[in-house]
Amino acid sequence: MTHYDIVIPGHYFCDLIFTGFPHFPALGSEVYTQGLTITVGGALNTVIALHRLGVKVGWVGCVGTDMFSRYVLDIVEKVGLDTSLVKRIDEPYQRVTASLSYPQDRAFITYVDPAPTAVDLILEVQDNISFRHLHFTGFQLDPRTPDMLAAMKARQINVSMDCQDRPITLDTSGVREIISTLSVFMPNAKEAMRLTGTDSVEAAGDALKSLVPSLIIKDGANGAFTWGADGYIHLPPLSVTPVDTTGAGDVFNAGFLCALLEGKNTAECLRWGNICGGLSTLGYGGTSTAPNRAEVEVVLSQLV
Numbered sequence: 001m002t003h004y005d006i007v008i009p010g011h012y013f014c015d016l017i018f019t020g021f022p023h024f025p026a027l028g029s030e031v032y033t034q035g036l037t038i039t040v041g042g043a044l045n046t047v048i049a050l051h052r053l054g055v056k057v058g059w060v061g062c063v064g065t066d067m068f069s070r071y072v073l074d075i076v077e078k079v080g081l082d083t084s085l086v087k088r089i090d091e092p093y094q095r096v097t098a099s100l101s102y103p104q105d106r107a108f109i110t111y112v113d114p115a116p117t118a119v120d121l122i123l124e125v126q127d128n129i130s131f132r133h134l135h136f137t138g139f140q141l142d143p144r145t146p147d148m149l150a151a152m153k154a155r156q157i158n159v160s161m162d163c164q165d166r167p168i169t170l171d172t173s174g175v176r177e178i179i180s181t182l183s184v185f186m187p188n189a190k191e192a193m194r195l196t197g198t199d200s201v202e203a204a205g206d207a208l209k210s211l212v213p214s215l216i217i218k219d220g221a222n223g224a225f226t227w228g229a230d231g232y233i234h235l236p237p238l239s240v241t242p243v244d245t246t247g248a249g250d251v252f253n254a255g256f257l258c259a260l261l262e263g264k265n266t267a268e269c270l271r272w273g274n275i276c277g278g279l280s281t282l283g284y285g286g287t288s289t290a291p292n293r294a295e296v297e298v299v300l301s302q303l304v
Contacts, residue, residue: 002058002084005261006050006133009060009121010043011112014068017099017246017284024100024107037284040072041097043118043137045247045286049254049276051081052292055261058129060085060121064093064113085125101244101284119144131157133261137250138164141174149181162253163187169195176211184260185212188249189219201225205232214266216256216273218249224274230266238278238299247286252277254290275299 020034040048043061050057059076063069063086076083097110116124119142122134134157152159159182168175175195179185185208187195192204201217209215209227217225223236242248255276259269275296283289291299 002082002129003056004058004082004129004131005056006135006257007058007060007085007122007125007129007131008043008047008050008135008137009118009125010137011061011095011115011118012040012044012063012069012072013042013095013097013110014072015039015041015097015099015246015285017101017244019101019244019284021100035284037288038071039285039288040075041247041286042095044072044076045250045290046135046137046254046257047081048076048079048287049251049280049290050258051079052290053254053258053276053296054293055254055258056082058082058085058131060118060125062087062089062093062115062121064089064091066092066094068094068096085129087124099246101246103242103244106244106246117142119148123148126151133157133257134159135253135257136161137253138162139166139168139175140178141166141168141172143174145178146174146181149178153181158183160184160186160253160257162249163191163195165191169197170207179208179211182212184214184216184257186216186218186253186256189217189222192217216270218252218273218277220245220248224252224270226266226270228266233267233270235267235270235274238274240278240281242281244284245281246284247290248277248280250286251280251290255296271300271303272296 017037018033025031047059095112100107196204196207198204214228226233252273256269256273259272279291
């Protein structure tokens with residue numbers, strides 16, 4: 001039975017990132033950009049970032065016969081990721097995002113073919129592998145999620161979950177129950193405020209902190225916040241001039257989870273998250289400049 005430090009079920013995206021345009025395009029007009037980057041994204045932002053940090057990570061995903069799937073699989077194999085949990089589908093399986101990227105923010109347009117959920121993906125493989133930690137890159141509002149989380153707890157497997165842009169609040173049926181069964185909940189500031197119906201990170205934290213042992217809220221240029229066993233901690237972001245913020249939150253998650261798996265304290269986990277997320281903004285896409293361990297340790301030595 002193959003053992004992983006962490007398993008991440010989720011789907012690839014092929015990201016087309018347009019940069020350097022004079023203004024946002026309007027209907028009936030055409031805008032030429034100065035740059036175009038094609039890279040992998042989606043769940044692979046966190047998966048590849050963890051792999052670069054030396055974590056044994058299992059990606060549970062799917063690829064098809066289309067050109068986007070072939071491109072993604074080629075990248076995944078080149079970086080040396082384990083692909084034994086990747087399901088090959090004998091038909092197109094397109095998942096494409098066009099990102100209109102500004103240095104501080106971005107807009108997306110996306111197309112996806114029908115796909116199994118992340119819960120479907122993990123239920124299919126969970127009995128054939130062993131792992132210490134399970135991470136979901138988006139909120140899994142699925143009637144099977146509570147039982148799945150309870151089964152993970154029985155196996156002493158910690159579970160973390162990001163939020164992503166989900167139209168849910170704490171009043172949505174099942175949301176409180178799911179959050180309260182997690183080990184770590186990792187929304188960004190906008191998601192946390194929408195989820196709680198509040199207008200500040202602090203108020204969102206107050207509404208969520210009693211539900212989960214470790215709450216992380218990512219707030220870009222304002223840094224990251226955590227509430228948990230070590231109390232309330234806020235750390236400012238890494239001081240960088242961002243080129244593109246696409247996937248930065250996912251790469252933050254990778255840094256935080258890598259440190260967590262190594263038993264580091266909460267402040268150190270937050271610091272690893274900030275470094276990884278910050279360095280990822282120095283290139284286009286979430287994976288192009290996601291750092292390796294040596295690069296993180298250089299920055300850590302400079303912060304002392």
